[in-house]
Amino acid sequence: MATYGKHIQIGEPVLPAKGIEKALKAGALKDPRILAVLEDMGFPGIDWWTENMPERMVEVGIAEQNGAVVAGALAAEGFVPVIYSFLFANVGRALNQVRQSILVDRFNVKFIGREGAWGEVGISHNTIEGVGFSRVLPNLVILNPSDVVEAEKATEAMLQYHGPVLLRQESSPTPVRVFTDDYPFNIGKAYWVKEGSDATIIATGYMLTEAIAAIDLLEAEGLDVGILNMCTLKPLDVGAIIEASERSGAIVTAENASIIGGLGEGVAAVLAENLPAPMVRVGIEDEFSQSGLITPERDDLKIHFGLRAEDLVVSVKECIAKKERLRCRD
Amino acid sequence: MAHNDALVAELEAKSNKLRNHCFTQFCTFEQGHAGGTMSIVDVVTALYLHHIKFDAKDPDWPERDRVVMSKAHCCEAIYAALVELGVYPEETLGTYYCYGSPFQGHADRWSTAGIDYSGGSLGQGLSFAAGMAYAEKLKMILKPPGAEETFLPRYIKRFDPLYRSYCILGDGELHEGQVWEAAMFANKFKLDNLIAIVDYNKWSLDGPTNDVMPIEPLMDKWKAFGWWVTEIDGHDMGQILDALDLSNRMYGDNRPKCIIAHTVKGYGVSHWETRRMHLGRGEEMMKGVREGREKYGDVR
Structure with a gap:
């Protein structure tokens, strides 16, 4: 667990x-x-x-x-x-x-x-x-x-x-309750939901629910992956992002929004200027959405956009592979 | 009610002085929105130097009348009035357009004491003025903290609002749909403490306003939106004062007020009048300034 x-x-x-x-x-x-x-x-x-x-x-x-x-x-x-x-x-x-x-x-x-x-x-x-x-x-x-x-x-x-x-x-499927009542919320402060050394998922909004589901799948494969919850999208918690880069050296961002101009790009800018690390941005690629019913049994949009926990697992592994390739090059 | 001739003459003289203040600003970079500024100077003079509640020593006075310059590119006229009132020294006129100056290129609330609205993107000022007029009504009902001491004695007698909200609109910006959203809003909330003044100088940047996009029949439009409307010659000081006074006295009729002021773009300077100059630059500008200085006697 x-x-x-x-x-x-x-x-x-x-x-x-x-x-x-x-x-x-x-x-x-x-x-x-x-x-x-x-x-x-x-x-x-x-x-x-x-x-x-x-x-x-x-x-x-x-x-x-x-x-x-x-x-x-x-x-x-x-x-x-x-x-x-x-x-x-x-x-x-x-x-x-x-x-x-x-x-x-x-x-x-x-x-x-x-x-x-x-x-x-x-x-x-x-x-x-x-x-x-x-x-x-x-x-x-x-x-x-x-x-x-x-x-x-x-x-x-x-x-x-x-x-x-x-x-x-x-607008998303209903996210699970994650935080306790005494959760300390501060504007501009990210929260470490889980620490991990192989990679960090920086998640915002509903995607935290998928990130948590992904952790179990990743653990089953022997990977120790952290989650940083980023509620404040502006100003970003620069210190926490650098910390994530230091801890794991591989960053996956997850957002229910376009990967252009959103959390992913913000994190990429912070990393590039401070402590570069391989990244994968999970979110909506450069396209518009469409209609789709959300039921626990069937969620076509989630599959279409690749926002499931399974998709996050693939992205995390891809990111860890990038990190390994960089290491080999050194 | 006709105003006494002495007052009219005094304000006309002040108005010429304001024109001179505007010329000084135009000289700084040989640039400025000469046409629209000259067309509204008389109205601005009547408002700031006579009509509105305004304390030059305390420009943030909570009970001051609000003035929203929706056509904020013509803020030179307001700056001239603020100098005349002593809010700023005359030297400030020479810093117009300069970095760090309180006299920015477009009216800016945080840079300039005595400016209520940061404008420049046209069509939004009437919404802002309506919002402030509505806030006056809300303060009466909700009595937020601190309101008791300041406002309560006045609630009892409702002969006059705590403050009125004025909005100076250009005719060209009436093309913006949002102006008419605001007109509906003001009617819905019965903002009889809101007075819009249209500087109807008939010219926009691209040509005659009514060719660019016809706004006529203008009076009927405001009436259809539930407003009380009147039309005046915007360069006749007596008519301006009468219209402003009448709009004050109509308070309590639940209707927002609109004064359509027929004006002339570049008024008072023939070089600008014939060219219907919007934004003057370089020699075009200076030729008009020289003509104006000569005509108004450089009464700085």
């Missing part, structure tokens, strides 16, 4: 959305500045909000550009607006508005954006580019929680942080 970090207790699948909803309610009760900005795409715990604080719900309709700028103005006046929608809408559709009317002045606006390769709704809504187009924006913190506990803690941290934050709520 693999030995996991102190704050790891792997459980059943639970929707991260529950954690987000819980933290938002608790935050709103504590902090009267928090406003729910709706773009006709619902809101976590919308019934509770309607019943308990209707005056703090700002419905802007399907007009994300106006919504983003109005939120910027509300933040300029001291409120803490939380905009909920698909990431392609609340940030993507309003990208220039977010830049010009929120980030330039570092207004305290929070985004919760639903995004990921999975879903029945198809190519329009199963988007994978959000992390890429958001990471280039200055002043924006990006969080991508991996399970229900981290989702709750990340939402709480987002509301306490002063400045613009994007929290990505992934």
